[in-house]
Amino acid sequence: MIESRALLPSSRRLQRTRLTPFAFLMPALVLYALFTAYPVARAFVLSVQRNVDGEVRFSGLAQYQRLLSDDVFRQALFNTLIFLVAQVPVMLIAALLIAVALNSPHFPFRSALRSAYFLPSIMSLVAVGTLFRVLLNEDLGLVNYVLREFGLAGVPWITHPWWAKITVMLLLTWRYTGFMMVIYLAGLQNIPPELYEAAQIDGAEPVQSFWHITLPLLRPTILFTTVLSTISVLQIFDEALIVTRGGPANETLTIGLYLYQTVFSSVDFHYAAAISVVLVVVIGALAVLQLKAGERGQT
Amino acid sequence: MRKRLATLVTFGIAAGITGLVSAQSPAAPATNPLKGNPDLKGEITVFSWAEASYSSVLPDFNKLYPNIKxxxxxxxxxxxxxxxxxxxxxxxPLADVVMIESERVEIYGTRFPNAFTDLSNWGSKFERNFDRTKWTQSVVKGKLITMPTDAAPVGMWYRSDLFDKAGINPQSIKTWNDYLEAGKKIVAANPGVKMSGIDATGSETLMRILIQQQGSFYIDGDGKIAVNSPKMVRALSFVKSAWDAGILLNVQGTDGLIGSIKASRVAAVNLPVWMIGVFKGYAPEQKGKWGVVQVPALTVGGGQSAYIGGSTLAIPANSPNKDAAWAFVEWYTTYGSKNVLEKRGSWPSFLPSLQAPVLNAQDNFFATPNVFAPFKQSAFLGRPLKYSSDYDKAVAAVVTAQASVLTGGQNVKAALDKAANDLKNQTGREIAGQ
Incomplete structure (x- = not known):
């Protein structure tokens, strides 16, 4: 075998070496093309068409024009951005602090706590939705019952415009903080302990070590979690569907949920495709911005 | 009303039978919902979320069609x-028979005009035997794409013990204003109890009753947006006044509604005849406490009828067993609907079935043992009510308007105008009267 390969003309051998990485990448590329690139392209095609009595016709940018004047879409976009701006930082800071605490070897029950924090992210969303609806039921729910026992007023968790937003954000935080924490824990374990030892010898306080060692060395992890959670928050769908159903008065309607309603309730594929194209553009733009900001910070 | 009904029904049966004779055209499959056909063979699948409605009468169907599985x-x-x-x-292919609610027939019929078997050739002979409102909802652009199964007329269910405590006779509640006044007394006499539940931010069932009673709906018969019509203003204004009077309990979703019934937090429920099953299934301990009368009207003698839900059966065009599927759909929606009524209490759209003795039966679970009686009087809208192909968007807009009035403090007319504008921008439809 070895001899026969050595006999190959050198240019062909070179070509083969060049192609090798692509061969290894092939499965991933094929799957990406099939399940990501193709649907995005197809959505774009759908978005420039419309259904006239069951017949599909080219309609140019008509669907996008509809979007521009659609206040419900605008509200969904606004709500989604509120979730992004208010929830992602809180969740990431909480996840980081918990990860640092649980990374310390002296912390009691740390492996049990790690599992406990991680558990919500692997729970079935249907069970989570039912659980939250039962707990937060305004009239008969456990949470309001406990609040009333302490002489406090019950909270309109689902029906008040701002409380409903907070409910969705609490659910998101409860569900994903543990997941982000695990990523941070992995990042923390890659920081060489010698650095902390050296700092300690130099007389650094734990807070100083955190600012000057942990944070700078975690930068790639932080960037990764920021991009990841931005993308997932922009696509929030199930959390809003199962707990608030987008209410009250569309106050927790997200783009993802509006998209779902447009497809499965209104059966308006072309309009939904236009919404999804806008979502792709927004997510893409934000991801690029964040990565650029991350690169600039590094130099 | 009863006399008119009886004439209708007698006429209907006669028309149905002559219809059967004349329908023996070569194109029609050899089905007969009265006699059956043992020679018709096949296996069909029924897609639904209500299997028991179909499986409970399957033995009766198989007596007529022993070789259809x-x-x-x-x-x-x-x-x-x-x-x-x-x-x-x-x-x-999904199944040979698909359950679709009347409200959504036009959405599918408009977007996928060729996806359903046009049942006109087979089913038209029954048209005169059906509740007119339900029948017209199954016709999209001249094609009969589904056959109506149950209608869902609404009644005012009430807790007789809680009404007694406040000294209210439910029969005396004739108008929604009476309802509001009675509600105040019931709330005062029963600590912790409200007159009825409302999903203020999630559902528009009360609005739906009030607008149907005025002979209108969210999108009118010409396909124009009517969510901000004076009738809608009247409907939402009533909901707001009941809300402001503190007689409504804010419940979320079906689980919230059932919870409020179980916990004896509400004295009345304005929902269809199918609540019979809900009370028996979820609140058996409240046996003897629930009665039912007709829902109030907006004015004395005004319209009382309203539908919430009610379904139909379609045969997808890609079904390979259309003959067998039609045999089932035909029997189930026509003469078999009597069996469904007896077994499941589901109100038939096929008028001859309203002669079934079960409608006069006494059911001691209820404080008004002749539980079907109020529905007999108010079961028919008696006019077409089309839901339109943008039904779901209209419902969402109305829910949003209701929520912003009840929990966001917005003005009724402003909220409904916004709903109309949103709908216009979403659907491209015109606003009526503009």
Whole structure:
């Protein structure tokens, strides 16, 4: 075998070496093309068409024009951005602090706590939705019952415009903080302990070590979690569907949920495709911005 | 009303039978919902979220058609429409018979005009035997794409013990204003109890009753947006005054509603005849306490009828067993609807079945043992009510308007105008009267 390969003309051998990485990448590329690139392209095609009595016709940018004047879409976009701006930082800071605490070897029950924090992210969303609806039921729910026992007023968790937003954000935080924490824990374990030892010898306080060692060395992890959670928050769908159903008065309607309603309730594929194209553009733009900001910070 | 009904029914049966004779054209399959046909063979699947409605009468169907085997593909309600949508969009066969609510027939019939078997040739002979409102909802662009199963007339269910405590006779509640005044007394006499529940931010069932009673709906017969019509203003104004009077309990979703019934937090429930099953199934301990009368009207002698829900059966065009599927759909929606009424209490759209003795039966679970009586009087809208192909968007806009009035403190007319504008921008429809 070895001899026969050595006999190959050198240019062909070179070509083969060049192609090798692509061969290894092939499965991933094929799957990406099939399940990501193709649907995005197809959505774009759908978005420039419309259904006239069951017949599909080219309609140019008509669907996008509809979007521009659609206040419900605008509200969904606004709500989604509120979730992004208010929830992602809180969740990431909480996840980081918990990860640092649980990374310390002296912390009691740390492996049990790690599992406990991680558990919500692997729970079935249907069970989570039912659980939250039962707990937060305004009239008969456990949470309001406990609040009333302490002489406090019950909270309109689902029906008040701002409380409903907070409910969705609490659910998101409860569900994903543990997941982000695990990523941070992995990042923390890659920081060489010698650095902390050296700092300690130099007389650094734990807070100083955190600012000057942990944070700078975690930068790639932080960037990764920021991009990841931005993308997932922009696509929030199930959390809003199962707990608030987008209410009250569309106050927790997200783009993802509006998209779902447009497809499965209104059966308006072309309009939904236009919404999804806008979502792709927004997510893409934000991801690029964040990565650029991350690169600039590094130099 | 009763006399008119009886004439209708007698006429209907006669028309139905002559219809059967004349329908023996070569194109029609050899079905007969009265006699059956043992020679008709096949296996069909019924897709629904209500298997028991179909399986409970299957033995009766199989007496007529012993060689048609019926199987079920059953999903939860929340999954049903996504599955139907996906199968229609991808032209992937779902089942031979598909359950679709009347409200959504036009959405599917408009987006997928060729996805359903046009049942006109087979089913038109029954047209005069059906509740007119239900029948017209099954016709989209001249094609009969589904056959109506149950209608869902609304009644005012009440807790007799809580009404007694406040000294209110439910029969005396004739108008929604009476309802509001009675509600105040009931709330005062029963600590912790409200007159009825409302899903202020999630559902518009009360609005739906009030607008149907005025002979209108969210999108009018010409396909124009009517969510901000004076009638809608009147409907939402009533909901707001009841809300402001503190007689409504804010419940979320079906679980919230059932919870409020179980916990004796509400004295009345304005929902269809199918609540019979809900009370028996979820609140058996409240036996003897629930009665039912007709829902109030907006004015004395005004319209009282309203429908919430009610279904139909379709045969997808890609079904390979259309003859057997039609045999089932035909029997189930016509003469078999009497059996469904007896077994499941579901109100037939096929008028001859309203002669079934069960409608006069006494059911001691209820404080008004002749539980079907109020529905007999108010079961018919008596006019077409089309839901339109943008039904779901209209419902969402109305829910939003209601929520912003009840929990966001917005003005009724302003909220409904915004709903109309949103709908206009979403659907491209015109606003009526503009």
């Amino acid at each position: 019926v199987k079920f593909a059953t999903v939860g309600y929340a999954d049903a429409y996504p599955k139907i949508t996906a199968s229609l969009a991808g032209n992937v």
